[in-house]
Amino acid sequence: MSSNEPLHVLVIGAGFGGLTLAHGLRRAGVSVAVYEKARSRTDGLHGYRVGIDPTGNHALKECLPPQLFKTFLATCARTPSHFNVLTERKRITASVPLRGDADPVNSERSVSRQTLRQVLLTGLDDAVHFDKRFTHYERRPDGKVVAHFADGSCATGDVLVAADGAHSAVRRQYLPHAVLKPAGITSIAAKLPLSREALALLPAPSRTGLSLTFAPKGFMCIWHVMEFGWDERGGIKEGAAGNDAELLRSWPGLLFDNTRDYISWGLWAADDKFPADVMELRGQRLIDLALKLTPNWHPDFRRLFSLADPTTTFPIRIATSEPVPAWPTTTVTLLGDAAHTMTPGQGVGANTSLRDAALLTRALTAAAEGRRGLVDAIAGYEAEMIPYGFARVKDSLAQNGTNGDDPLHKPVLGRAVLAANRAYFRAVDRIPSLQRKFLDDLYTYRGAED
Numbered sequence: 001m002s003s004n005e006p007l008h009v010l011v012i013g014a015g016f017g018g019l020t021l022a023h024g025l026r027r028a029g030v031s032v033a034v035y036e037k038a039r040s041r042t043d044g045l046h047g048y049r050v051g052i053d054p055t056g057n058h059a060l061k062e063c064l065p066p067q068l069f070k071t072f073l074a075t076c077a078r079t080p081s082h083f084n085v086l087t088e089r090k091r092i093t094a095s096v097p098l099r100g101d102a103d104p105v106n107s108e109r110s111v112s113r114q115t116l117r118q119v120l121l122t123g124l125d126d127a128v129h130f131d132k133r134f135t136h137y138e139r140r141p142d143g144k145v146v147a148h149f150a151d152g153s154c155a156t157g158d159v160l161v162a163a164d165g166a167h168s169a170v171r172r173q174y175l176p177h178a179v180l181k182p183a184g185i186t187s188i189a190a191k192l193p194l195s196r197e198a199l200a201l202l203p204a205p206s207r208t209g210l211s212l213t214f215a216p217k218g219f220m221c222i223w224h225v226m227e228f229g230w231d232e233r234g235g236i237k238e239g240a241a242g243n244d245a246e247l248l249r250s251w252p253g254l255l256f257d258n259t260r261d262y263i264s265w266g267l268w269a270a271d272d273k274f275p276a277d278v279m280e281l282r283g284q285r286l287i288d289l290a291l292k293l294t295p296n297w298h299p300d301f302r303r304l305f306s307l308a309d310p311t312t313t314f315p316i317r318i319a320t321s322e323p324v325p326a327w328p329t330t331t332v333t334l335l336g337d338a339a340h341t342m343t344p345g346q347g348v349g350a351n352t353s354l355r356d357a358a359l360l361t362r363a364l365t366a367a368a369e370g371r372r373g374l375v376d377a378i379a380g381y382e383a384e385m386i387p388y389g390f391a392r393v394k395d396s397l398a399q400n401g402t403n404g405d406d407p408l409h410k411p412v413l414g415r416a417v418l419a420a421n422r423a424y425f426r427a428v429d430r431i432p433s434l435q436r437k438f439l440d441d442l443y444t445y446r447g448a449e450d
């Protein structure tokens with residue numbers, strides 16, 4: 001890059017990380033363009049719940065224009081009041097009150113994936129290019145990077161950022177030795193519209209909280225109740241607080257977002273508990289499979305499985321990144337799942353992607369302003385991102401049975417581990433000092449500051 005030519009950043013992928021980076025760079029006055037393979041802003045997305053933690057809130061506050069950060073807060077679902085642990089027979093092992101969302105940053109939030117994407121696309125119309133499937137890049141002798149797309153077009157910039165998710169095509173070319181491995185876990189998920197009848201099927205604390213069912217044979221199920229500030233026709237609900245109602249009314253993203261109040265469930269276990277063709281199943285066949293796998297579960301849980309909307313079901317095989325040693329820095333770099341895909345065990349994949357975006361924004365801004373050399377700035381980013389990213393990969397694999405090798409999934413040992421797990425959560429429920437420690441550890445891990 002010549003010293004008087006402004007820096008131009010190419011970002012591949014308009015997911016949470018890529019779009020947050022684009023906002024951060026824009027705020028800093030750095031030129032950026034984002035290339036996304038989806039055909040339009042509503043294409044190819046499930047409106048599932050993602051938990052945004054203090055780390056994620058912090059990054060969004062840093063990168064988004066202040067008004068858009070407020071819109072993000074207003075478009076979150078009602079913050080979960082409790083973390084509940086349940087048995088498959090609908091007994092409550094623990095119900096731990098969470099800290100609430102009075103603090104916009106040091107709090108846990110629930111968003112719909114589709115809604116957060118609409119928030120992040122707001123104000124970036126001229127920066128995001130849809131229907132651009134990245135195929136490969138080349139480096140020019142003058143140091144520029146050229147990204148090529150499946151439609152035959154290309155784009156040239158000073159930096160290429162891989163924000164193209166777990167199966168990153170940029171990573172495949174740049175770091176071919178960095179691969180994903182199966183975590184040994186399969187999950188099936190679905191949603192049902194929130195109704196009084198459906199809500200009554202959940203135990204009372206689960207109706208406003210998030211809940212995890214631990215069941216024999218290593219089966220687990222996560223339940224989320226998602227209630228938004230708008231109704232099924234997209235009108236603002238009566239109860240939406242004054243300022244939030246105004247923000248929601250003036251937010252153009254609501255026109256594109258089809259998220260409505262719902263209950264979601266995600267059922268998972270070791271791969272060998274599922275039929276070999278599970279990844280080909282869709283719709284009602286996945287709902288029937290959930291019912292077949294859970295014959296001894298409480299009838300109310302089974303009813304919630306059967307009430308799912310068949311068009312919302314999908315299967316996933318959980319994957320995780322293999323750790324890679326640090327690589328020599330160049331003007332191609334990675335963020336989020338493209339760099340470090342993790343299992344959903346800790347619920348921090350999106351949050352780590354947002355953290356990367358904020359950190360990379362700072363690095364590239366320093367380079368654009370001439371405070372650091374470009375490669376030196378990216379090296380600083382990677383020196384921080386690689387250790388914390390892969391630490392999150394490791395922690396996620398160790399948590400909540402999202403690893404097929406976890407003792408929870410073993411035939412005999414699994415029963416003992418399940419019993420120990422339940423005993424631990426019963427103690428967390430009943431012993432105040434243990435509950436305090438559980439919450440302190442949870443919030444600290446997820447980036448809360450005192």
Ligand SMILES: Cc1cc2nc3c(=O)[nH]c(=O)nc-3n(C[C@H](O)[C@H](O)[C@H](O)COP(=O)(O)OP(=O)(O)OC[C@H]3O[C@@H](n4cnc5c(N)ncnc54)[C@H](O)[C@@H]3O)c2cc1C
Pocket residue numbers: 012013014015016017018035036037038049050051052132133134135163164165166167168169266316335336337338344347348349350351352353
């Ligand atoms: C079931 C489940 C539940 C989860 N729950 C949570 C949670 O509660 N909290 C949390 O923090 N994380 C959660 N995660 C993880 C989280 O979803 C991911 O870590 C996060 O979406 C990663 O963001 P990203 O921006 O790096 O990638 P993505 O969100 O995957 O975005 C990548 C983008 O790149 C685009 N793209 C891909 N290939 C190309 C190409 N060749 N050319 C152009 N564009 C391309 C894609 O279309 C996509 O828009 C969960 C994951 C799963 C599977």
